[in-house]
Amino acid sequence: MTQGQAAFTIQNALVPTEQGYQTVDVQITDGWIRAIASELPPVGQVINASGQLLLPGFVNAHTHSSELWQRGMISPLPLELWLTELYELAPLEPEQIYLSALGTAVETLLSGGTTIVDHLVLIPGKEEETIAAAVRAYREIGIRAFVAPLIQDLSLEAGLPMRGESIAHPPYGRSTAETLALVERAVNQFHCPEAGIYIMVAPTGIQLCSDALFEGSMALSDRYQLCRHAHLLETKAQYDLAREKYSCSAVEHLDRLGFLNAQTSLAHCVWLDDADITLLAKTRATVVHNPLSNLRLGSGIAPLLKYRRAGINITFGCDGSASNDSQDLLEVIKIGTMLHNTTDFDYRHWITPREAVQMASLGGAIGLNLAGQIGTLEVGKIADLVLYDPTQHGVSPQSDPIGLLIWGRPIQPVRYLWVEGRPIVTEGQVTTIDLPWLKEEIRQHNLWNSERSPIPLNRTESRYRRVMGLGELA
Amino acid sequence: MTQGQAAFTIQNALVPTEQGYQTVDVQITDGWIRAIASELPPVGQVINASGQLLLPGFVNAHTHSSELWQRGMISPLPLELWLTELYELAPLEPEQIYLSALGTAVETLLSGGTTIVDHLVLIPGKEEETIAAAVRAYREIGIRAFVAPLIQDLSLEAGLPMRGESIAHPPYGRSTAETLALVERAVNQFHCPEAGIYIMVAPTGIQLCSDALFEGSMALSDRYQLCRHAHLLETKAQYDLAREKYSCSAVEHLDRLGFLNAQTSLAHCVWLDDADITLLAKTRATVVHNPLSNLRLGSGIAPLLKYRRAGINITFGCDGSASNDSQDLLEVIKIGTMLHNTTDFDYRHWITPREAVQMASLGGAIGLNLAGQIGTLEVGKIADLVLYDPTQHGVSPQSDPIGLLIWGRPIQPVRYLWVEGRPIVTEGQVTTIDLPWLKEEIRQHNLWNSERSPIPLNRTESRYRRVMGLGELA
Structure with a gap:
């Protein structure tokens, strides 16, 4: 994997504890999570994650x-x-x-x-x-x-x-x-x-x-x-x-x-x-x-x-x-x-x-047999991490951050995303490819027209209805 | 209702027909749909809806x-x-x-x-x-x-x-x-x-x-x-x-x-x-x-x-x-x-x-007993209409516009929205109120803290479990 930044620090991120949340700094070097604690000395680039939710x-x-x-x-x-x-x-x-x-x-x-x-x-x-x-x-x-x-x-x-x-x-x-x-x-x-x-x-x-x-x-x-x-x-x-x-x-x-x-x-x-x-x-x-x-x-x-x-x-x-x-x-x-x-x-x-x-x-x-390497926010694991911006959670008071993320249908809430410490999403944008180009390339394929004729299913459909015990086709 | 613009024309909008789609112009005056046809003479402001889906x-x-x-x-x-x-x-x-x-x-x-x-x-x-x-x-x-x-x-x-x-x-x-x-x-x-x-x-x-x-x-x-x-x-x-x-x-x-x-x-x-x-x-x-x-x-x-x-x-x-x-x-x-x-x-x-x-x-x-007034795109009805921008449908080829809208989980696809001909959403933005102000007003209310204690349900909960035939609480 292309190596990420040598070192960076996610500062003041909200992370879940057993019952609630705490605010921590997370140090990442060479793609690995090296330290998680309050008020760590910053190393490398500092990302201010104040009030934002950090999850694996x-x-x-x-x-x-x-x-x-x-x-x-x-x-x-x-x-x-x-x-x-x-x-x-x-x-x-x-x-x-x-x-x-x-x-x-x-x-x-x-x-x-x-x-x-x-x-x-x-x-x-x-x-x-x-x-x-x-x-x-x-x-x-x-x-x-x-x-x-x-x-x-x-x-x-x-x-x-x-x-x-x-x-x-x-x-x-x-x-x-x-x-x-x-x-x-x-x-x-x-x-x-x-x-x-x-x-x-x-x-x-x-x-x-x-x-x-x-x-x-x-x-x-x-x-x-x-x-x-x-x-x-x-x-x-x-x-x-x-x-x-x-x-x-x-x-x-x-x-x-x-x-x-x-x-x-x-x-x-x-x-x-x-x-x-x-x-x-x-x-x-x-x-x-x-x-x-x-x-x-x-x-x-x-x-x-x-x-x-x-x-x-x-x-x-x-x-x-x-x-x-x-x-x-x-x-x-x-x-x-x-x-x-x-x-x-x-x-x-x-x-x-x-x-x-x-x-x-x-x-x-x-x-995927990777539980020793990814899947939790722990020192010694690979930094496959996501930082969510709660202001993207529609019109909402500050309530439970995980409740809002999972139930609230947020609109593109990912602010940063790292795979092995490499930033793939930065400030809500995918940075590794040219997304407007991609969208346009794919949109150029016009797969519908106003008169698309239904695809003939008849032979398969008759057999399907028979074996599934559904009524005959009219 | 505050009167909308006296007259405007939605040009080249895609609208559903019985099986497929057609492209039409829609004339709206004083909040009412006055005409729907191809290549109408434009009246008032013209909104270019080319390739966009217009629905009630x-x-x-x-x-x-x-x-x-x-x-x-x-x-x-x-x-x-x-x-x-x-x-x-x-x-x-x-x-x-x-x-x-x-x-x-x-x-x-x-x-x-x-x-x-x-x-x-x-x-x-x-x-x-x-x-x-x-x-x-x-x-x-x-x-x-x-x-x-x-x-x-x-x-x-x-x-x-x-x-x-x-x-x-x-x-x-x-x-x-x-x-x-x-x-x-x-x-x-x-x-x-x-x-x-x-x-x-x-x-x-x-x-x-x-x-x-x-x-x-x-x-x-x-x-x-x-x-x-x-x-x-x-x-x-x-x-x-x-x-x-x-x-x-x-x-x-x-x-x-x-x-x-x-x-x-x-x-x-x-x-x-x-x-x-x-x-x-x-x-x-x-x-x-x-x-x-x-x-x-x-x-x-x-x-x-x-x-x-x-x-x-x-x-x-x-x-x-x-x-x-x-x-x-x-x-x-x-x-x-x-x-x-x-x-x-x-x-x-x-x-x-x-x-x-x-x-x-x-x-x-x-x-709501309003089927004579709203709910379809028809001449003589009130202009409660929405124009959807298909480029908001994530990364997608041009396929069935209604299929993409309903199944595709588009991200804020509404480009224009009118209630009785009055523009409420314009270019994806709600124009009648100050949305950033509203979001901030509501976000100022902080309803969670990391130690929120569970609300005591016990008496109600015991009765609920009893009447619903669920097991006793431990």
């Missing part, structure tokens, strides 16, 4: 950056039909991948995220260029980035339960071995933790992956010490499909394969039953909660309070911009915590704003 | 402005316990009411709202000053405002079901007759539709109001042609209480009293059963959906898709800033539509962004 950076722990190109335009459909529209409108040029990775990083940064997990959809035939483009973007902008090439070895048609019908699936366009070789080349070329770039093994999920693909991914993960990532039980259809395919639950099957461990993070986890929850807790895998895409796609409400009670580590993800048409982590954290108050009358189980902050920061770090 | 204003159809003073700080608690903290921290000076009404109006305006319904909590002993302060704020800032003095005639303790316990409730501090007289004086003094200020009759709800208070309110409503407003079945406790009190549902009881008609809007409506829904549809009353406070207070998820299928008119409200710590209508509309996708597998029932826009504008107008 959040993790956007599951997104698909290239979906930025389909933001705001895909119809309200369940995942399995939504994918059909998604494929129709997918970007096909690596240069677009570079731009959408930058754009996704910008919105993550401006809502407090210092780390991103990009479950990266690969352009067919240009897989390595896709990965290279995303890595280039993240290195340039300076966000800590986990690039997780999204792999599968079954075609889309295999993703629905059969319900006794006999449907032949066309073979997937690339063999399992080729796919694993592709990931291994990406590891050799790009995996570089000291530069803040990490490759993950990331089979998309049980619905489109063979056991061989999971096993090959595990082997790579073990050989190169890579974190593991996958979608898990996002929809009811996937829940039913797993029972058909494995005669057991998806969690049980993945556990038997050995895919689930403390370095595995699993996006969605909407359709786990109580036995699955007990089992998942044992594996020490992390749940990545994507509440907004779960709502937009009608996938369901993940049993988050049950996960907490089972001791499962949880963090948040925005998911891609085509299924949550924003990459605002603060929105995800707000909704992703409040939503679950409706699932348990006992308010003593509800998630507080302080707990939400910890889930978004330390929870993210744990899931 | 939204309605923030249920809020409590004075809760701005408790934003971000009340613990995650269910309504009945949350109220205890709310009362502890309530503002007590009419000058505070003036400031918080301005602040609530600002956030409503900057998220596309041209009308606000303020279910106004009255300062004990200063009831008329409270109403006067809110009216003054709304007249100054120029938002169309329904001021609904929140009235009750039972004390807070009456708001929980008895479950066979015999609990004496202290009498409420003001008699039913005095309360109704107070509302009538407010009507005589402030109700002035031609100035954009409307008084509503607004008993808080069945949990704290006698039949006499409802009946007195209905009489005032009939005598002065006032809209009616109340909370309805926000919580499970209220559902149970109604059955105890009336031996029938709250909807049935209010219908028998005659309170429900086409000029009645009802906040929350979380706990209606199927029979209630059928009955409510017959009354033609409007449901005001407050999804965010329903989540924060764990009240539940309103059966919104059932309301739609029953033909009930629906619109949105932010609710007060102590139970949804933001007054951003776009946030409420996004969550308040997507949330319900999880309640029905058949995506053909899901709410589209275009339908959401109509609910927030025309739906609001219908509930």
Whole structure:
């Protein structure tokens, strides 16, 4: 990672204590937090943080950056039909991948995220260029980035339960071995933790992956010490499909394969039953909660309070911009915590704003096997930090700073943001790239016209309605 | 209402058609929409709206402005316990009411709202000053405002079901007759539709109001042609209480009293059963959906898709800033539509962004008996209009403008906003008041300190846990 300033001091920052807040100075040298105390002697540049809230950076722990190109335009459909529209409108040029990775990083940064997990959809035939483009973007902008090439070895048609019908699936366009070789080349070329770039093994999920693909991914993960990532039980259809395919639950099957461990993070986890929850807790895998895409796609409400009670580590993800048409982590954290108050009358189980902050920061770090390095504000940790300006919290009295940040829908509240001590946001502006240029580059792509004809879903839609027990189309 | 510019023309605005969009000019004179067509001869000031989206204003159809003073700080608690903290921290000076009404109006305006319904909590002993302060704020800032003095005639303790316990409730501090007289004086003094200020009759709800208070309110409503407003079945406790009190549902009881008609809007409506829904549809009353406070207070998820299928008119409200710590209508509309996708597998029932826009504008107008005057972009209607700048929609390609507005979490996208043709927001800035002054005035109130001791809830909490069947406190 490009080295930050050799030394600087954040002065008089408000930081949370067990119950309340205290005002401290924080000394950072060579990217590390060296001291936290009242009235430290200033070293290097001094940043006056008086009345401002300093927190560890959040993790956007599951997104698909290239979906930025389909933001705001895909119809309200369940995942399995939504994918059909998604494929129709997918970007096909690596240069677009570079731009959408930058754009996704910008919105993550401006809502407090210092780390991103990009479950990266690969352009067919240009897989390595896709990965290279995303890595280039993240290195340039300076966000800590986990690039997780999204792999599968079954075609889309295999993703629905059969319900006794006999449907032949066309073979997937690339063999399992080729796919694993592709990931291994990406590891050799790009995996570089000291530069803040990490490759993950990331089979998309049980619905489109063979056991061989999971096993090959595990082997790579073990050989190169890579974190593991996958979608898990996002929809009811996937829940039913797993029972058909494995005669057991998806969690049980993945556990038997050995895919689930403390370095595995699993996006969605909407359709786990109580036995699955007990089992998942044992594996020490992390749940990545994507509440907004779960709502937009009608996938369901993940049993988050049950996960907490089972001791499962949880963090948040925005998911891609085509299924949550924003990459605002603060929105995800707000909704992703409040939503679950409706699932348990006992308010003593509800998630507080302080707990939400910890889930978004330390929870993210744990899931990425980085809890020893980032995720808390502690001496000896890497300075992935965010300073929030409370005057950006709309029209408000001075009330609880974390309450206002998490519940108050602040408008671009990030004043400073550092990744390994390097300033990425300064006075509310992303400084490492030319943001007006980026916005204009992306805006030049005009994806709508007033007469956009609906994409023909018919064949897929008929089958979907049949297997989900919905009525026939008129 | 202070007259707007005599005449102006919005040129080349993008407006929705049945399926897509078209570009039109809109001529406005003396506060009315006079013409909508391509290439109209410009009259008066010309506003270049090229590539920008013009929509009818939204309605923030249920809020409590004075809760701005408790934003971000009340613990995650269910309504009945949350109220205890709310009362502890309530503002007590009419000058505070003036400031918080301005602040609530600002956030409503900057998220596309041209009308606000303020279910106004009255300062004990200063009831008329409270109403006067809110009216003054709304007249100054120029938002169309329904001021609904929140009235009750039972004390807070009456708001929980008895479950066979015999609990004496202290009498409420003001008699039913005095309360109704107070509302009538407010009507005589402030109700002035031609100035954009409307008084509503607004008993808080069945949990704290006698039949006499409802009946007195209905009489005032009939005598002065006032809209009616109340909370309805926000919580499970209220559902149970109604059955105890009336031996029938709250909807049935209010219908028998005659309170429900086409000029009645009802906040929350979380706990209606199927029979209630059928009955409510017959009354033609409007449901005001407050999804965010329903989540924060764990009240539940309103059966919104059932309301739609029953033909009930629906619109949105932010609710007060102590139970949804933001007054951003776009946030409420996004969550308040997507949330319900999880309640029905058949995506053909899901709410589209275009339908959401109509609910927030025309739906609001219908509930306030103003559908003949506002709520759509039509010649002959009053110019309560909003022009959105799509370049504020974060980093995005040009995709569906309404999709981006509703789903994309834009950052202060309102470029112009007019109420009866009067410009209230110009180039993204509220022009009718001094916003930096307001923000500073409110920020001077420091409501937190690092050692804020938890408010003692014990007696109320024990009773609440008992009647709700939750476990004993440790």
